Amino acid sequence: MPSKKLVNDIMTSHVITINESDDLHEATQIFRRNHIRHIPVVKDGHITGILSRTDLNRLSFGALMEEESEADESILNMLTIPQIMSRKPVTINPKATVKKVAEIFATEDFHALPVVENDVVVGIVTTTDVIKYLLEILDK
Secondary structure: OHHHOEHHHHOEOOOOOEEOOOOHHHHHHHHHHHOOOEEEEEEOOEEEEEEEHHHHHHHOOHHHOOOHHHHHHHHHHHOOHHHHOEEOOOOEOOOOEHHHHHHHHHHOOOOEEEEEEOOEEEEEEEHHHHHHHHHHHHOO
């Protein structure tokens, strides 16, 4: 039955994380290399936040400055991951239902939930995962 589908059935289980102590250059490379939009941030193996590509884009002066790449580089050197990540992210258990995830996404202003079991990140579920699942149901 579709309403009983679990998060662990649609989540990305090979989740890429970043340590709080890593720098923003590393985060930028992870986003580019893996074509992802969200990275759970960990410290000593426990989730402490989530960093999104949007968080990094907000730091960019973009078209406002002629020397934008130099300005962006300076910003990446000045700030740390904990300074720009979303702290204490809402997380979800892998045994929660897809319906529960959809309800959270419908009422909150974010697009990814770290999937956590026993205080360890075991996956990530995004609005894209939920939409793909819904399209699968509609095609049946």
